Amino acid sequence: MPLDVRWLDPDEQRAWRAWLDAHAHLSARLNRELQATSGLSLSDYDVLVHLTDVPDGRLRAFELARGLEWEKSRVSRQVARMAERGLVERAASPEDGRGAYVAITAAGRQAIENAAPAHVELVRQLVFDGLTTAQVRTLATVALSVLSRLDDAT
Template identity: 45%
Template sequence: MVTEHEPRWLDDGEMRAWRNYVVGASMLAERLHRELQDRHGVSLADYELLVRLSEQHGGRMRMSQLADEVASSKSRVSHQVARMEREGLLRRRECPEDGRGVFAELTEEGVRTLEGSAPTHVDGVRAHMIDLLTREEQEVVAKVFDRVITHLRGGAHA
């Protein structure tokens, strides 16, 4: 017979931390998205793909790796890349090493879009988060989310 255990309910401090994270992360993402959309016509999700690709040699990455990098499903990234390809920001290329792999690759228009929108995004990240934190708080946030990401990806706790 399976017995259910009593949940470990959150105390007031834990609940405050959780709720502030949920609301704050949502508000931050929405603000950064709106600033990019209003000023450059690019979504925060599209901007993130452009950034990840720009950091790679040749401006390209396997679609499966790109999905992992942005913590999204392969299907969602495939649809997003297809739309961005229609907009001229990316193109898909077959992987020469194996016939099944597909690369997403930045186009010149994608590079221009990224270069034009990056200052707005960085200004927003600074104004709405980074400059509100001390260096020590930034380090704590980085360590906490390194641990959360490692845990959620199935790794050992850091």
């Protein structure tokens, strides 16, 4: 083991564990509630959000993977499951015929439109209702700072 390890001090350790635990518990709760209220998994919802964020509702599979920070195989499996349920469809790329697009279907758009109000309300209840305006700004600052360091590292 290297001798120059910069171990986390007690405050850093507490903050790190709290961040990990909050993320895990929040993701699990959001997934359970989405399943119960809409039949969508959190992964379904994430894919649909990425597709509704672009004007034509379609992304190349590699763009979707990059946006979700998922491996190609995970995207492929998730899209296959969603296509079976009619939420998305795969289409060959008209530009080169090799790449595939993932496109939201009318059923997928309806599913996210139906799921979004309850999902947003739950996010508000679990996260934002318990924070002051200053804490929300701080949360955004911290998250954006971490994201910036992650982007710089790639």
